[in-house]
Amino acid sequence: MDFTEIYKQTGQLATFSPGAHFLLTAIQDRLVVRRADSFQITRSWQLEPSPSATALAASRKPLTRPQAVSDSGSSVDRDGWISHAGWSCDSEYILAACARKGFVDVFKMRDEEWRARIEAGAEGLVKAEWAPDGRNIICWSEWGLRVTVWNLVTGSATYIQYPAHAERGYAFRSDGHYLVLAERHKSKDSIGVYDATSAYRMVRHFPLPTGLFSALSLSPTGSHVAVWEGPLEHKIHVLSLAGEHLGTFAPEKDPGFGVRAVAWHPAGLFLAVLGWDDKVHVLENLTWGPITTFELQSRIPVGTTIWREPPDWLEATAGRGFLSYERLQAPHTLCLTVRDRTKPPPELPAASKTTCSEHLAWNVDGTTLMVRYGGAPDAIWLYAFPSFARPAEEKSVPAPHRTLKPKLRSVLLHAAAVTSVWWNPVRKGSLACATGGGAVYLWSDEWESEGEGGQTDGEAEEVAECVGVPARKFAAHGLRWAPDGRGLVLLDRETFCCAFEVEEDVPVRQ
Template sequence: MDFTEIYKQTGGLVAFSPGGHFILTAVQDRVVVRRADSFQITRTWQLAESGADASAKAASSPAPTITHAGWSCDSEYVLAACAKRGVVEVFKLRDENFNARVDCGAEGLVKAEWTPDGRSILCFSEWGLRVTAWSLLTGTATHIQYPIHPDRGYAWSINGRYFVLGERHKSKDTLGVYDTHQSYRLVRHFPLPSASLASISLSPLGNHVAVWEGPLEFKIYILTLAGDLLGTFSPEPDRGLGIRCVTWHPSGSYLLVAGWDDKIYVLESVTWGPVAILELNSRIPAGVNIWREPSNWIEATQGHGFLTYERIRPPWSLTITRPELAKAYPKCGPVQLSFNVSGTLLLARFESTPSVIHLFDFPSALDPASQARTPMPALRSVLIHTQPVLSAQWNTVRKGALVACCGGESAYLWSDEWVGVSEDGEQEEEADSEMAECIGVPAKSFNAREVKWAPDGKGLVLLSKETFCCAFEVEDGAAPEE
């Protein structure tokens, strides 16, 4: 991989444009847009100052910084918001003079983001008062009252047509379904069986919605968008620590639910009962690929080049940290559950083993009535690192590529798409083509805390606390012009 120079950023607000040709960066109160092929600056904007900001500046107070930034779906517009000032500004990439501004006023601002059509901005006010959709086309605003959570508990249908929001009316949980094509007209509004809604998750096909209780009860409900209750799941016994992770399979046929007990429950979409339970075990059995990060490899390579993980023969025992269950939110349970783009691999990270990544083979069909004939999810690979894993992401295009970082001057790649060369010079996939590599970042004092893939799956963004750099596959050359 070829690494770029180190650039400044604020709040981890670095994002490729949807087409992958530009990269946006927030630096204090400025927005910087660079070309992804040359990293030359294309546009810069600064948030306009209000009267209060000018007074604060005169008093030598630090200027408020950008807290939210992002691209519209077609890369035409850029959003930049400052929650402290309650202001959102919109800029147009191809029109330097264009500017739109939203002043949230006394209601405040917690979060601002683009709607799926890229022509409206969704703003969540403080104290859960309301959600406002501001249209760039008409200049009008549509208000939705009383969201349960000001920064979560909502979802969009896959085509962006419907906006689903968890609301609280008369001290009861309700769900509202709004038609975005008709100025957020209310389509459905029905009560929820939950007593204290934690959040919601819409299935990939948009026909089912999962809602679950707060931290006092492990219970999840699956409903249709018409309000019909299809199923309820609560494990036995329920330790009363609530649900921590919920993830849909890309096909929408399975729902994965995990709490604080180091177990992952796989629910199928017919009865919404558990068809499999994946549990964290200290002993890794035979047949599992075990990869371990080499010790002191950064010093040995001076942060340059690639180095393969050490391959360990199973069985092997992991060190599991036993949590103090008497404390609130003990350090246990899955902190991340995510599928690759094809749904054939599942990544799981447990807080009890913070430096370990578990990869499970996930079959396309699970049948609880014929478990002897139908393959079940099984542990495939384990990646062991010297430091806790802070971020891990599947490739956005390739189904068998994973990147992770652990807060050091390095990144880690795992792939099962390696191709060998036969004796006659033709490429052929190897039976055991899995590979794990350590990649040094050629920069001093750069601690990668978060990693993101480019939309085309050929580049990476590595973020430290206040800086970032990018890495691209050398053989693919520069990105084409937009």
């Protein structure tokens, strides 16, 4: 891989444009857009820090706030920093939100002088993001009062009252036609379905069977929505978008502390549910009952490919180049983290702010399931699913005769706890992770071995590599793939760099 220089960023706000031609970053109160091929700056905007008079008058925050001190000794007003930034779907517009001061600025790539502002007003602002159509901006107010949808074309606003959760309580259907929003009216949970193509007109509204709503997840087909209870009960419900209750799953013995993560199969065939008891229940889409269960165990069985990060390899290579993982022979025994079941998980507050995809996720074609168990934070577990899980093959298999026999395929062991892990959005057999150190870790099963005469034998094999970041002071705590799957953004606390695949010309044998 080839790495770029180290650049500044704040708020972990560094993201590729949908076409992967540009890279957007936020540096305090400034937006910077770079070209993805040369990393030259093409656009830069400074936010106007002054909030509206309404926001000032309604602010409930103290008049004086402790200010951070920069390296030069001067004070820094973090209230004016960008808290949210993002691209529209066509890369034409960019939004930058300052939640503490209650406004959203919108900029246009083709016209550097053009800008628009959305002022939240008395209800405050906690989050802002683009709708799938790229012409509506969705803003969440403080205290769950309402969601406001602002249209850039007409300048009009649509208000939806009492959303349940700004992070885990909504989803758009894959075609962007409907918004599914969890709401809480008069201490009761409900779901509203809104038509995004008709000014967010309500088309469905039905109650939820939850006692205390925690989160929802919409199936890739857009026909089912899974909702689960709060941290005190391990229970998940599946409903149709018409409000029909299709099924409920709860373990025979409630392990406590509820559901940790949920992941839909890309074709909507299965629903994987990870609990705080380090068990994964895979539900099928007919009866919504479990067809298999995975559990964290200290002994890795025979038949599993085990990869281990070499000890002290970063010091030996001075953080440059790459090195293959060590291959261990199965069976192998791990030292697991012992958790006191009488106390809540220490990672529960932090996990509520992270995405489910970094704990439990399918690859792009649904043949492999990635799991991160809480009892083994330094390991990544990969489970292989049968090939008939593809939609075209699934239709040819009668439902009563379907046999699902997934197995543990590979385990990746690291010297430190994994802080971020993502599947490649395009390639089915490519995974990247970070552990908060000076390296990025890659796993792939798409390499073809060479046989006699330099010809490939057509059989793919697994490859796991440790790739050092060529920088003295850089710790990769987070990472994100480019939309085309050819590059990565590696994020430190206040800096970032990018890594790209190096395309080599293979000589042709005469």
